[in-house]
Amino acid sequence: MHFKRRIFTGLMRKTILLLLVALPLLGAAAHKYYFSVTQADYDAKDHALKMVTRVFYDDLQKVFQERYDKSIKVDASYDQKKLDGYIERYFNQKFIVKINGKERRLNYIGHKDEMDYVVCFIEVTDVQNPKSISIENTLLMDLFQDQKNVVHLNTGTTKKSFLLTRDNDKAVLNFSE
Incomplete structure (x- = not known):
């Protein structure tokens, strides 16, 4: 016993x-984890900063429904031209790029859908003799308290990764000529 x-x-x-x-x-x-990932590559030959941002489609949909219109769907069933308009508008408000301290206009190229996320393509053109690149990324931070945005910056000679949060939403890369 x-x-x-x-x-x-x-x-x-x-x-x-x-x-x-x-x-x-x-x-x-x-x-649920809230994050996005941006790969930003400076192309010296094209004089452009080319960026690819991946955002979970359901998070993007939720923020669009909160900010713009409750009927927005971030999927293939929704009018893609309208969706591109919303994405471009949102990026212009929440994603700020400065080259050598001067804010630059984003050129939204488009998006594609992947398994769980939307892949957004943007670029800044006519980038001459960059000495610094600054990316302020507050995507989804107004809706999700724990949002984190990862930014990988690559200039060809210098690579650096940043983890951006509400308290630290800016990535700055200074590099020599």
């Missing part, structure tokens, strides 16, 4: 320990 109680107590301890370890992990797996 004493032996059975020890086995039972040992099993109970292991079960409780397993639950204590597993429950937080299950909660973390169910937690």
Whole structure:
């Protein structure tokens, strides 16, 4: 009898320990993370800063429905010209690029849909002799408190990655000629 109680107590301890370890992990797996990723490459030959931004489609849809129109769908069923208009408008408000300290106009090229996210293509043209590139990225930060935006900047000779948050929403890369 004493032996059975020890086995039972040992099993109970292991079960409780397993639950204590597993429950937080299950909660973390169910937690939604809010982030976007931007790859910004300076092309010296074309004198352009070419950028590709990936944003989860459901997060983008939610922010568009909050800001513009509740009927917006960020998928292939929605009028793609209208959707491009919303994306361009939103990027112009939330994504600011400065070259050598001067704000530059974004040229929105378009988007494509991938599995879970929308891939947006933008560029800044006529970039001559850049000494610094600054990207302020506040995409989705007005809706999601925990939004994080990753920016990878590549000038050909210099590569740097930034994690942008509400408290630090600007990536600045200074480089020599």
